[in-house]
Amino acid sequence: MFKYIENGSITSVNGFKASGLHSGIKKKRKDLALIYSETDCELAATFTKNKFKAAPVLIGEEIHKLGEKVRAILINSGNANACTGDEGMKNAQSCQKELAACLYLSDKQVLVSSTGVIGKQLETNIIIKSLPDLINKLNSLSGSDAAEAIMTTDTYSKSYALEVQISGKSYRIGAIAKGSGMIQPNMATMLAFISTDIKIEKTLLQEALKEAVDLSFNRISVDGEMSTNDTVLLLANSTSSIAIEKSTIEYVQFKEALIDLCRKMAIDIVKDGEGSSKIIEINVKKCENIETANKIAERLANSLLIKTAIYGEDANWGRILSAIGSLEIDFNPDDVEIFINKNSIISIGRKITIDESIVNESLKNNYIYLDVVMNSGEKSTQWWTTDLTEKYIDINAHYRT
Amino acid sequence: MFKYIENGSITSVNGFKASGLHSGIKKKRKDLALIYSETDCELAATFTKNKFKAAPVLIGEEIHKLGEKVRAILINSGNANACTGDEGMKNAQSCQKELAACLYLSDKQVLVSSTGVIGKQLETNIIIKSLPDLINKLNSLSGSDAAEAIMTTDTYSKSYALEVQISGKSYRIGAIAKGSGMIQPNMATMLAFISTDIKIEKTLLQEALKEAVDLSFNRISVDGEMSTNDTVLLLANSTSSIAIEKSTIEYVQFKEALIDLCRKMAIDIVKDGEGSSKIIEINVKKCENIETANKIAERLANSLLIKTAIYGEDANWGRILSAIGSLEIDFNPDDVEIFINKNSIISIGRKITIDESIVNESLKNNYIYLDVVMNSGEKSTQWWTTDLTEKYIDINAHYRT
Numbered sequence: 121m122f123k124y125i126e127n128g129s130i131t132s133v134n135g136f137k138a139s140g141l142h143s144g145i146k147k148k149r150k151d152l153a154l155i156y157s158e159t160d161c162e163l164a165a166t167f168t169k170n171k172f173k174a175a176p177v178l179i180g181e182e183i184h185k186l187g188e189k190v191r192a193i194l195i196n197s198g199n200a201n202a203c204t205g206d207e208g209m210k211n212a213q214s215c216q217k218e219l220a221a222c223l224y225l226s227d228k229q230v231l232v233s234s235t236g237v238i239g240k241q242l243e244t245n246i247i248i249k250s251l252p253d254l255i256n257k258l259n260s261l262s263g264s265d266a267a268e269a270i271m272t273t274d275t276y277s278k279s280y281a282l283e284v285q286i287s288g289k290s291y292r293i294g295a296i297a298k299g300s301g302m303i304q305p306n307m308a309t310m311l312a313f314i315s316t317d318i319k320i321e322k323t324l325l326q327e328a329l330k331e332a333v334d335l336s337f338n339r340i341s342v343d344g345e346m347s348t349n350d351t352v353l354l355l356a357n358s359t360s361s362i363a364i365e366k367s368t369i370e371y372v373q374f375k376e377a378l379i380d381l382c383r384k385m386a387i388d389i390v391k392d393g394e395g396s397s398k399i400i401e402i403n404v405k406k407c408e409n410i411e412t413a414n415k416i417a418e419r420l421a422n423s424l425l426i427k428t429a430i431y432g433e434d435a436n437w438g439r440i441l442s443a444i445g446s447l448e449i450d451f452n453p454d455d456v457e458i459f460i461n462k463n464s465i466i467s468i469g470r471k472i473t474i475d476e477s478i479v480n481e482s483l484k485n486n487y488i489y490l491d492v493v494m495n496s497g498e499k500s501t502q503w504w505t506t507d508l509t510e511k512y513i514d515i516n517a518h519y520r521t
Numbered sequence: 522m523f524k525y526i527e528n529g530s531i532t533s534v535n536g537f538k539a540s541g542l543h544s545g546i547k548k549k550r551k552d553l554a555l556i557y558s559e560t561d562c563e564l565a566a567t568f569t570k571n572k573f574k575a576a577p578v579l580i581g582e583e584i585h586k587l588g589e590k591v592r593a594i595l596i597n598s599g600n601a602n603a604c605t606g607d608e609g610m611k612n613a614q615s616c617q618k619e620l621a622a623c624l625y626l627s628d629k630q631v632l633v634s635s636t637g638v639i640g641k642q643l644e645t646n647i648i649i650k651s652l653p654d655l656i657n658k659l660n661s662l663s664g665s666d667a668a669e670a671i672m673t674t675d676t677y678s679k680s681y682a683l684e685v686q687i688s689g690k691s692y693r694i695g696a697i698a699k700g701s702g703m704i705q706p707n708m709a710t711m712l713a714f715i716s717t718d719i720k721i722e723k724t725l726l727q728e729a730l731k732e733a734v735d736l737s738f739n740r741i742s743v744d745g746e747m748s749t750n751d752t753v754l755l756l757a758n759s760t761s762s763i764a765i766e767k768s769t770i771e772y773v774q775f776k777e778a779l780i781d782l783c784r785k786m787a788i789d790i791v792k793d794g795e796g797s798s799k800i801i802e803i804n805v806k807k808c809e810n811i812e813t814a815n816k817i818a819e820r821l822a823n824s825l826l827i828k829t830a831i832y833g834e835d836a837n838w839g840r841i842l843s844a845i846g847s848l849e850i851d852f853n854p855d856d857v858e859i860f861i862n863k864n865s866i867i868s869i870g871r872k873i874t875i876d877e878s879i880v881n882e883s884l885k886n887n888y889i890y891l892d893v894v895m896n897s898g899e900k901s902t903q904w905w906t907t908d909l910t911e912k913y914i915d916i917n918a919h920y921r922t
Contacts, residue, residue: 171847438603518835
């Protein structure tokens with residue numbers, strides 16, 4: 121149905137250009153990115169639920185609410201412009217206005233996005249001074265520069281693009297994302313920007329994005345922290361001849377492709393989780409309802425004792441049972457089955473089914489499967505998390521020094 | 522009103538004896554303790570809310586429910602006897618029965634308690650073989666041996682006793698406790714055993730204990746984990762001539778003393794939190810209701826980013842705001858005030874009020890004050906937590922190796 125494009129990025133989609141450079145917000149690395157569409161785009165968006173929303177998030181929410189057709193996204197890393205009050209809002213707006221003027225757009229066609237340290241005022245002069253150069257560098261091969269420029273504690277950039285074939289014709293979806301710490305459901309310190317060349321109504325585009333985010337970025341956790349800046353923006357520029365309409369097979373295909381792309385980026389973010397050495401795929405199965413399944417998965421994804429046990433390559437299933445048991449949910453403790461790396465460890469009746477040393481051996485892998493079967497219904501969920509290492513502590517104890 | 526007794530312990534109370542020794546469950550350190558009352562005791566008790574309750578917890582709950590007058594508590598460390606199924610229950614019962622026989626008591630007068638690794642069967646032969654020696658060692662000066670024998674990852678033992686004066690007469694409350702990891706509200710991997718020589722009805726004793734636990738052990742967190750074994754037992758043997766009755770000033774005094782004692786132990790447990798280098802006292806003030814106050818305090822107490830920032834001696838108030846903002850509670854972000862070590866950092870209107878470097882200097886202390894004023898009501902709460910260090914990871918990655 122769809123296939124990934126080698127070294128694909130947000131600029132693999134017709135009509136989208138990007139650039140990225142070092143402006144001086146960060147000491148050395150790239151810190152400023154621009155995504156530009158040659159034509160008007162429908163916008164779909166999801167934002168953090170944190171009460172302390174960063175200034176650029178508030179600006180984005182308004183543009184999204186107004187239903188504006190957008191053209192450009194300016195993103196800086198190194199400074200989140202969060203908890204910066206009225207001055208922070210003015211700073212975000214002045215970057216927005218300045219870029220709009222340079223590109224001959226209206227203000228509302230320009231989105232802004234920030235990630236980095238909280239509570240520090242943005243040095244707008246540095247950003248504004250760099251805009252001509254940033255615009256000058258715009259081209260359809262520079263998605264990777266933009267992906268690099270939005271990184272904070274990320275150790276590698278995240279870019280993907282895929283192509284969907286529909287009866288001889290095709291369209292594309294491209295994306296870049298960042299995220300490494302402060303990762304938890306309901307959007308984390310993560311930004312993702314997605315482009316596509318389909319023609320689609322805003323409400324349907326939003327519906328597809330919401331479902332994709334729910335099944336990807338909202339099911340990952342690194343440290344249970346929720347950021348002030350999380351943003352996913354999806355721009356559709358209609359430049360392909362493919363129109364996607366409600367209740368069609370084409371819409372289902374588009375959603376499938378979008379979900380797959382979002383999951384790829386979500387898993388990349390977990391894989392790059394601060395200090396992590398392993399990625400843990402959590403499958404919670406046969407629950408009474410989806411809320412319970414997600415509650416259990418989230419608890420396991422955030423348990424320090426489970427995450428440290430996996431880091432220590434110790435199949436400490438007692439900590440898994442104990443974490444499930446700590447939740448305010450109804451279940452029969454004797455019905456719970458646990459599998460680690462597909463080995464049955466605890467079967468119905470709380471029976472230990474395997475010598476742990478066999479499982480410990482398999483924990484040397486970098487991708488760990490943790491399956492919990494509750495046997496109380498038919499609902500399942502899938503989450504991703506990391507182990508927890510000394511390096512996470514080191515990164516976050518000395519983040520600002 | 523009351524004063525602490527130097528080197529006081531559970532045996533500082535008239536009529537209580539204790540002992541502790543190394544039986545062989547652990548490699549080297551003491552692992553078996555006995556607390557014994559010469560006369561019948563009223564029992565008050567609180568237990569873990571974890572659905573996977575350990576076998577000794579189930580036995581204790583039944584004795585408590587039946588209203589039995591108890592005489593002895595047998596405690597082992599090194600093995601939690603949790604998630605051990607029917608065999609685990611049989612093992613706990615056989616230790617209980619054997620001790621009852623040795624002491625000429627009925628089974629229901631003997632409580633058992635376990636702490637340590639989950640999911641391993643108890644080596645009852647080791648325990649039973651040691652009972653004669655354990656009974657032989659019983660005396661009124663060995664509270665400290667018992668306190669030592671119940672330790673797991675604790676780095677020091679926790680013992681206290683206090684004396685309350687009432688018009689020329691006096692009574693005492695003594696206690697030992699353990700706890701270091703798996704610490705979170707609703708009882709953690711902590712055990713506490715408390716003795717007193719007052720005469721009091723079981724229901725009133727229970728009411729006092731519940732309130733004391735709510736204001737102490739239920740307000741601490743090291744790692745947000747809830748154990749399968751948490752237990753607080755309070756035994757009143759009536760050997761002083763002081764009877765405490767409902768709705769009297771004496772009852773209020775008793776409760777005050779009991780709360781103070783429980784808080785001392787709770788703070789000790791946090792101080793000994795696995796790998797911790799600092800203790801953090803969290804005061805959440807001026808909330809709409811106590812539930813909201815506790816929700817905010819619990820969130821702050823469990824935030825990895827706040828705990829690592831304090832470890833790094835970095836007054837990263839942005840992480841504090843972000844953590845509060847992540848909660849599903851109603852409040853006006855502009856009303857929130859933040860104080861670190863009593864220095865105002867954020868005042869009303871989200872204004873930054875101090876140079877962080879001054880506050881960073883004060884974070885070199887070992888006891889950190891974190892005050893959040895919500896300005897939306899009159900309710901306040903006080904919690905205690907630790908910072909999070911590389912050592913916590915190391916301890917818990919390699920706990921069983």
